[in-house]
Amino acid sequence: MADQTLLIADKLLARLPYADIGQYKVHDTELKGFLVVVGKRTKTFAAEGAFWRDGAREFAARKKIGEVGEMTSREARSKAKDILAAIARGERPGERQKIKPGATTLRTAWERYRDGHLIRKGRSAKTIEGYRDHIERLFADWLDAPLARLGRQPKLVADRHDKISEENGPYMANGAMRTLRAVYNHARKTNTDLPPMNPVAAIDWNPEERRNTGMGxxxxxxxxxxxxxxxxxxxxxxxxxxxxxxxxxxxxxxxxxxxxxxxxxxxxxxxxxxxxxxxxxxxxxxxxxxxxxxxxxxxxxxxxxxxxxxxxxxxxxxxxxxxxxxxxxxxxxxxxxxxxxxxxxxxxxxxxxxxxxxxxxxxxxxxxxxxxxxxxxxxxxxxxxxxxxxxxxxxxxxxxxxxxxxxxxxxxxxxxxxxxxxxxxxxxx
Incomplete structure (x- = not known):
């Protein structure tokens, strides 16, 4: 049966036939993104919407609300509003549950790189501070995001390089990306689940000229x-x-x-x-x-x-x-x-x-x-x-x-x- 658009109500749901083959959807006419998925034996309330984060569309996000008969359409509609609002804020449905304690975020990857590489190898305080500034200032909004997301979406990194180039200058943008590249490569040594391609490979580097300030x-x-x-x-x-x-x-x-x-x-x-x-x-x-x-x-x-x-x-x-x-x-x-x-x-x-x-x-x-x-x-x-x-x-x-x-x-x-x-x-x- 083809997908339909109707006003979802309890009486309507009772009359909806089950699918003969596969499943079909009934979209609500009042609340965009609220729907019922009808299968051969079940009718399920759900909410779905386009998932955007950092200016990029990642996928069509859908979250199950509950089974028809176990809750009313009014209750399901109320929960759908909350889920759709969260999606609009850039919160991926179920993401918090999927991030296990100790999962690699940019913050944890940076701390491991700082302690396990920079400090252990005796890098100067000035060098460490430069790396810290890049990660904690220029990538502050990414600190608690899964590092794998950057690996899956290198366009986010390319866009950020363009943004830093415009706001902070080409040399700062290149330096920040070198830092991110090093942190990501270090994280992959202990987390083989990260996408193998470093997302920094997606950027177009700004041209740099060697400073010629010496005297003769x-x-x-x-x-x-x-x-x-x-x-x-x-x-x-x-x-x-x-x-x-x-x-x-x-x-x-x-x-x-x-x-x-x-x-x-x-x-x-x-x-x-x-x-x-x-x-x-x-x-x-x-x-x-x-x-x-x-x-x-x-x-x-x-x-x-x-x-x-x-x-x-x-x-x-x-x-x-x-x-x-x-x-x-x-x-x-x-x-x-x-x-x-x-x-x-x-x-x-x-x-x-x-x-x-x-x-x-x-x-x-x-x-x-x-x-x-x-x-x-x-x-x-x-x-x-x-x-x-x-x-x-x-x-x-x-x-x-x-x-x-x-x-x-x-x-x-x-x-x-x-x-x-x-x-x-x-x-x-």
Whole structure:
């Protein structure tokens, strides 16, 4: 029998014939979505409607209300209104019952990734905070939804990428999707029921250009003039050390006094990007040593208590510098600008690509490079290369300046290090 549209009432239901084959539906003329499904032996009240969530139509949702004869049409109609209202709010019928305790939601997947991967592998607090911001701010409305829903509906992820790109910018959108991709892949290791295709594969990535903010030799003199004008000597030396070492600012801010080995002329970076397993030592050139000594002298005056432990102390909860950013009108280049500058100036100094990778603690390219023992090169070859890079940098201060930069850079040599031979280091008593 064909489907019908009638005013559902008890008297009508009593007269409805059972289906000869299969089943047919009787839709109510007053309440859209309220119906009776008539089979060969049963007549069942039900409610159905289009199920929409996050702007996407998922399916036609139907929920059984009860059997005709066990409840009146008025009672069934009242329950149908509640079910249809829930569907309109985006609540999938029966979903709460289907989500078992401990089921993988985005929230639980993120917490497992945070604790089992990021923290266990020693990722920095800044890195973890960046991931947390992506998940808990940009995907806040998904936190308690089943992660499998994103796997089944990758269009939701593609639409969200477009939305974040428009509201927060293309770089933020790409970064958030990399975080979501990592969390989903990690969750699949322990939940094989998740759809195998990562939903982030559905997005069209925003184009990204490598930031080109490094300085060349011609930019050194004006930058040194800006640097010399900084009134805080510790911050001034911090920026210079960032440039001379090519270090990431976060790693440099966490250097402790015990990490400096003047006898071997090495600076140990215990927790660089990638965690403690990426720890390395960078050779110290003579300008770098002067920079360290000037820093320690100023630190003992300005922050005597913190200076016992930290190379770049400050009045902060941690005891060391926390914020390294400067007003661009005061200092035009700082932070990773200086790391890029180090890379550029190393090229100008004629230092090989492989040596630059070693000095900057980059992963070595190629299979054969993996057999190079970095420590065996530190005290001789890499130190000479570091000296060459430092010379190019310090020579840049000899440009059109008023002489204050040179006076400052020579200060430690005159007052603290009367002897600095080419083949060794002798400090004043």
């Amino acid at each position: 030799g011609a930019d050194m003199a004006p930058w040194f003039a800006e640097l010399t004008a900084l009134t805080n000597p510790i911050r001034r030396e911090f920026h210079l050390m960032t440039l001379l070492s090519g270090s990431r600012p976060t790693a440099l801010k966490n250097v402790r006094i015990e990490h400096i080995d003047f006898r071997s002329r090495l600076l140990h970076i215990r927790k660089p990007k990638g965690g403690a397993k990426k720890a390395f030592a960078t050779p110290l050139s003579r300008p770098m040593i002067r920079c360290l000594l000037r820093t320690m002298r100023a630190a003992r005056i300005l922050h005597p208590d913190q200076a016992e432990f930290w190379l770049f102390p400050a009045d902060s909860d941690s005891g060391h510098m926390v914020e390294h950013k400067e007003d661009r009108d005061v200092l035009s280049k700082w932070g990773n600008d200086l790391r890029q500058s180090y890379r550029t100036l190393a090229q100008a100094a004629g230092v090989s690509e492989l040596d630059v990778h070693l000095l900057m603690n980059h992963s070595l390219p190629g299979v054969n490079a993996g057999y190079i023992t970095r420590d065996s090169l530190l005290r001789n070859h890499l130190r000479k290369q570091q000296e060459r890079i430092s010379k190019v940098i310090i020579d840049g201060a000899k440009g059109k300046t008023d002489g204050r930069a040179l006076a400052w850079l020579q200060q430690a040599k005159v007052d603290v290090l009367p002897v600095l031979p080419e083949d060794g280091l002798k400090t004043a008593a």
